Amino acid sequence: MNKVLLAILLVLLVAIGGYVAAGPYLAIHGISEAIEKRDTAQLSRYVDFPALRANLKAQLSDYVVRRGGPELQSSLLGAVALGVAGDLAGAGVDTLVTPAGIGALLQGQDVWKRATGDTAGGDTWAPPTPARPLQGAHHRYESFSRFTATTQTRDGRAIVFVLSRDGLQWRLSNILLPLDQAPG
Secondary structure, three states: OHHHHHHHHHHHHHHHHHHHHHHHHHHHHHHHHHHHHOOHHHHHHHEOHHHHHHHHHHHHHHHHHHHHHHHHHHOHHHHHHHHHHHHHHHHHHHHHOOHHHHHHHHHHHHHHHHHHOOEOOOOOOOOEOOOOOOOOOEEEEEEOOEEEEEEEOOOOOEEEEEEEEEOOEEEEEEEEOOOOOOOO
8 A cells, every 4th residue: 555655646746846847838838828819817827927027127227227327326416317217117117017018018019010011911901920929939947946038139139038936836027138238
């Protein structure tokens, strides 16, 4: 009886380990499918929106301050201007990085694709070609709880999508934007 119980326990542990190891790939597939279907409810299962908003705000705030340079940072008026610019960037992130904001972006993208003829059949009335931001990404485990998928912009700059594990679930928690990378 102990051998059967041990075998069941071993199979269960291997199955859980396999699920955790495949988790980021399942999450990437879920994100891609949700974007393709324009399903923001499904997207919410694979995106940690509060963490993503916080991380993007920090990146943009840092970028604004660094672009301002030490001269702007050291003057009172410059510091106020940098503060306002950082607040505006943060407000933009707060608005766009939500299920509703992503839904609006996807709808806008549909309209743009139809207007430019980027549709499944080239016909204005055909469905627009689906967005596939993670297609062709290079995947990499950075730790047991961090996984990255790196894609390239059209001008060759890297965008890194960071997935984090919380328990057995993997969710998108950060997007490292190519703010300071030179094109090419």
